[in-house]
Amino acid sequence: MSERVTIGPFHPELEESVYFKLSANDDKVVTHVDLINGFIHRGMESLVTQKNFMQNLILTERVCSLCSNNHPFAYALAVEKIAGVKVPRRAEALRVVADEVKRAASNLFNLAMLAHLIHHHDLMKETMETRELMQDLKEIIWGNRMDMSANTLTGVKYDLDDEKIDLILKTLETFTPKLASLTEQYEHDEKVVARTVGIGVLPKADALRLGVTGPVARGSGINNDVRVKAPYALYDELKPKVTLRDAGDVHARAMCRLGDITEAVRMIKEVVKNLPEGEIALAKRPHIPAGEATVRVEAPRGELIYYLKTDGTQKPVRMRWKVPTYTNWEALKVMILGSKVSDVTLILNSIDPCISCTER
Amino acid sequence: MNKIHAMTEPLQASLQYAYTLTEDSDNYGNPVLWLKLEDKRDLLNAARVVANLGGRCVTATAYKTEEGHTLIYHLDIDGILLNIEAYTTDHTIDAITPLLPSADWAEREFREMYGIEPVGHPNNERLFLDESLMKGVLNRYIPLSKMMLGVSESDILWERVEKEKRA
Amino acid sequence: MEQTVKPRLFRINTGSCNGCDVEFVATAFVPKFHLDQLGVELVDRIEDANILVITGPMTARSQAFFEEAVSKVKPPYVVVGVGTCSVTTGIFRDSYAIYGPLDKYIDVDVNVAGCPPRPQAIAEAIAQGVKILQSKLLDQPMPTKLETIFTDFEAPESYRGRISLDAQKCTACRTCETVCPSGAIKITKTLEGYEHTIWHNTCCFCGNCSYYCPTGAIFTTNDFHTIQRQEEKYTDTHVALIPFHECEDCGKNFIPATEALIHRSYPKEEVPEMLTKSCPECRKRTTFERCYR
Ligand code: SF4
Ligand code: SF4
Ligand code: SF4
Numbered sequence: 001m002s003e004r005v006t007i008g009p010f011h012p013e014l015e016e017s018v019y020f021k022l023s024a025n026d027d028k029v030v031t032h033v034d035l036i037n038g039f040i041h042r043g044m045e046s047l048v049t050q051k052n053f054m055q056n057l058i059l060t061e062r063v064c065s066l067c068s069n070n071h072p073f074a075y076a077l078a079v080e081k082i083a084g085v086k087v088p089r090r091a092e093a094l095r096v097v098a099d100e101v102k103r104a105a106s107n108l109f110n111l112a113m114l115a116h117l118i119h120h121h122d123l124m125k126e127t128m129e130t131r132e133l134m135q136d137l138k139e140i141i142w143g144n145r146m147d148m149s150a151n152t153l154t155g156v157k158y159d160l161d162d163e164k165i166d167l168i169l170k171t172l173e174t175f176t177p178k179l180a181s182l183t184e185q186y187e188h189d190e191k192v193v194a195r196t197v198g199i200g201v202l203p204k205a206d207a208l209r210l211g212v213t214g215p216v217a218r219g220s221g222i223n224n225d226v227r228v229k230a231p232y233a234l235y236d237e238l239k240p241k242v243t244l245r246d247a248g249d250v251h252a253r254a255m256c257r258l259g260d261i262t263e264a265v266r267m268i269k270e271v272v273k274n275l276p277e278g279e280i281a282l283a284k285r286p287h288i289p290a291g292e293a294t295v296r297v298e299a300p301r302g303e304l305i306y307y308l309k310t311d312g313t314q315k316p317v318r319m320r321w322k323v324p325t326y327t328n329w330e331a332l333k334v335m336i337l338g339s340k341v342s343d344v345t346l347i348l349n350s351i352d353p354c355i356s357c358t359e360r
Numbered sequence: 361m362n363k364i365h366a367m368t369e370p371l372q373a374s375l376q377y378a379y380t381l382t383e384d385s386d387n388y389g390n391p392v393l394w395l396k397l398e399d400k401r402d403l404l405n406a407a408r409v410v411a412n413l414g415g416r417c418v419t420a421t422a423y424k425t426e427e428g429h430t431l432i433y434h435l436d437i438d439g440i441l442l443n444i445e446a447y448t449t450d451h452t453i454d455a456i457t458p459l460l461p462s463a464d465w466a467e468r469e470f471r472e473m474y475g476i477e478p479v480g481h482p483n484n485e486r487l488f489l490d491e492s493l494m495k496g497v498l499n500r501y502i503p504l505s506k507m508m509l510g511v512s513e514s515d516i517l518w519e520r521v522e523k524e525k526r527a
Numbered sequence: 528m529e530q531t532v533k534p535r536l537f538r539i540n541t542g543s544c545n546g547c548d549v550e551f552v553a554t555a556f557v558p559k560f561h562l563d564q565l566g567v568e569l570v571d572r573i574e575d576a577n578i579l580v581i582t583g584p585m586t587a588r589s590q591a592f593f594e595e596a597v598s599k600v601k602p603p604y605v606v607v608g609v610g611t612c613s614v615t616t617g618i619f620r621d622s623y624a625i626y627g628p629l630d631k632y633i634d635v636d637v638n639v640a641g642c643p644p645r646p647q648a649i650a651e652a653i654a655q656g657v658k659i660l661q662s663k664l665l666d667q668p669m670p671t672k673l674e675t676i677f678t679d680f681e682a683p684e685s686y687r688g689r690i691s692l693d694a695q696k697c698t699a700c701r702t703c704e705t706v707c708p709s710g711a712i713k714i715t716k717t718l719e720g721y722e723h724t725i726w727h728n729t730c731c732f733c734g735n736c737s738y739y740c741p742t743g744a745i746f747t748t749n750d751f752h753t754i755q756r757q758e759e760k761y762t763d764t765h766v767a768l769i770p771f772h773e774c775e776d777c778g779k780n781f782i783p784a785t786e787a788l789i790h791r792s793y794p795k796e797e798v799p800e801m802l803t804k805s806c807p808e809c810r811k812r813t814t815f816e817r818c819y820r
Contacts, residue, residue: 040586041587042584042625043623050621054735058708062546062618062619109552125557128556128557129557139683144645144687144732145553146546147643157734210462211436229439230390231390232387232390294392294434303436309423318421514621517628521764525762
């Protein structure tokens with residue numbers, strides 16, 4: 001006897017609306033997966049061609065609020081490539097700071113959801129409260145807890161003075177021991193281990209075949225981090241050390257994310273302590289001629305690519321972007337098949353799905 | 361650079377029709393290659409080389425032109441970005457998904473957004489678009505309400521604001 | 528707060544960027560946002576809910592599922608629209624895939640604009656929702672004004688909240704209107720001058736306007752109290768008149784450069800008096816005559 005199970009589209013354990021149709025056998029093991037998408041499709045690729053280059057700085061930020069800094073960042077890189085301008089070094093540094101703060105907060109949110117899904121409430125609360133340190137920082141420095149509005153064409157909109165640098169360093173000082181404790185717990189806590197080790201395995205061969213990126217790739221032993229493979233901003237000098245794991249399970253992916261946060265802390269510290277002098281953006285607004293460009297950045301979930309085509313007017317002719325979840329999503333089928341129905345939302349969470357990003 | 365050469369050589373050898381290959385880089389010196397195919401039949405040849413080199417399809421972009429559609433496949437081979445451009449005037453292209461499974465969604469997406477059929481694609485299901493939306497929505501750029509009523513949602517909402525202001 | 532029935536909350540995402548949903552989770556699980564004080568229970572099934580928290584601009588695909596889902600909720604219940612998207616579809620408006628705003632499909636009680644609203648504002652909105660629910664249950668009249676329930680929330684100076692305008696500095700140059708991604712600013716010509724309107728309920732609080740404004744006339748405040756009754760949806764605006772001046776030479780109406788702008792163009796030098804007294808055309812003519820006569 002096979003049982004049909006549907007999850008979604010509106011489900012309290014899902015941040016975003018997705019719709020699963022599963023078949024399961026008597027042992028509640030999934031034998032067939034059907035995923036229905038499109039609930040978050042907002043027609044954004046069409047919208048960006050209706051808006052001018054300044055408006056699109058903000059619209060791209062609203063693709064998804066968890067990697068909301070990466071979108072305008074990549075978008076700005078594409079415009080800057082077409083305009084042929086070089087961003088001041090101080091701006092590059094400030095872009096890294098904003099991005100890594102965001103990465104830390106985003107990864108912590110995903111980990112908190114993991115703890116939530118395995119009903120480990122203390123761990124969830126602890127993770128959320130640790131994340132609050134980053135949230136408060138974002139609100140004080142950038143003015144919003146999710147959408148930082150940090151980037152502008154040819155630079156950034158914000159600057160750091162000594163007082164703010166001090167605030168960042170102090171925050172990181174409080175943050176670091178908390179992160180260490182979280183890392184320890186996610187690695188060894190009995191409850192976590194019992195529910196995540198060996199669950200939702202993505203073998204390396206499948207990971208390669210499906211072209212997954214980010215912590216999903218790294219959890220299966222593949223490093224295609226853009227910050228390493230095609231470094232941008234100051235990443236060439238900062239040399240991020242990425243965490244690689246071989247197990248390919250929910251646990252491995254979680255540990256890769258924690259490793260990313262540790263690196264984020266290191267890099268933020270390094271950058272704010274040695275902030276280059278200079279402008280935060282070019283004084284002159286760039287002239288954007290006809291042209292096309294493809295650029296890539298590493299979002300918290302993996303590789304983000306932007307393609308931009310312009311014709312010399314104030315609006316893009318075509319803009320397209322592809323987010324990590326777009327390719328990581330197909331890997332879900334591999335992970336879910338053969339798993340218990342009760343693990344499905346946990347496995348879904350382990351790719352840190354960003355559906356708003358994917359469906360645009 | 362050897363790494364680039366190791367890519368471009370087999371790539372060029374595989375192509376049967378005219379093409380242009382340009383080497384560019386991003387603002388940080390990372391190589392970006394642009395291959396423009398004169399004939400879309402060369403797409404599979406190029407994709408096969410990428411597959412042999414262990415590359416993956418990052419995504420694909422489509423847009424409408426006067427005569428038909430331009431398609432750009434964005435591929436990655438160990439950190440090097442390769443953009444392959446082809447055009448179609450008959451709403452079809454040979455699917456590369458059988459060679460590069462990572463292209464699965466990208467090809468399905470231009471099918472539903474632009475009505476271009478990736479011939480030989482193993483999956484026929486809709487990706488994002490609700491059934492209430494016609495396939496090929498991106499071929500036109502205005503929302504339905506604007507097309508049918510001649511006014512946009514913005515016009516309607518702001519009219520209310522103006523009315524309340526005068527009230 | 529005295530309660531007759533336990534508030535049971537269910538959240539629906541109608542196609543949000545997930546910002547509002549992530550912040551909802553923070554609101555629900557981080558104690559400093561006080562949600563626990565309301566005794567709200569998060570329920571697993573929509574059938575059991577009496578408070579619906581709804582985010583997102585209502586995408587085409589969400590709509591049918593949404594209507595099906597909410598048909599199962601038994602009145603009385605309260606609907607809280609969270610985020611600019613839900614109130615007016617905000618930045619996503621006029622896309623082919625957006626069928627919202629929310630109030631086309633359900634009667635909304637409380638709105639909270641923000642992009643995303645901070646958890647303090649979401650908590651306040653839910654608190655208002657709980658209060659309205661009690662009124663509905665007891666068949667009491669609905670409040671006509673919302674009194675802030677959580678009065679101890681503060682916002683940092685730099686928080687990007689409600690936008691404001693210093694009309695004295697504004698030259699009605701329309702830069703803010705052009706760069707605003709959500710269509711929250713409208714500048715219209717009237718008999719007396721230009722009317723500058725900011726509609727907070729469709730603002731995404733991005734600060735683009737203040738960043739690009741050449742005179743510093745438009746600015747963000749840290750006011751995050753955007754919680755409102757549905758009735759106030761279209762009236763929460765900031766309206767200012769930028770009056771015309773009569774040109775001393777030809778008598779035509781014009782908007783003079785404001786002091787703020789003049790200071791940027793003439794940081795050190797003496798300011799030519801003509802700038803505030805004559806219209807641009809007369810100025811051009813005067814200058815021309817001076818040079819070539
Ligand atoms: S209101 Fe803003 S943060 Fe909330 S869902 Fe909409 S775009 Fe995202
Ligand atoms: S607020 Fe600033 S940008 Fe807007 S019209 Fe006035 S001067 Fe121009
Ligand atoms: S902050 Fe300014 S630019 Fe941004 S949406 Fe609001 S009014 Fe528009």
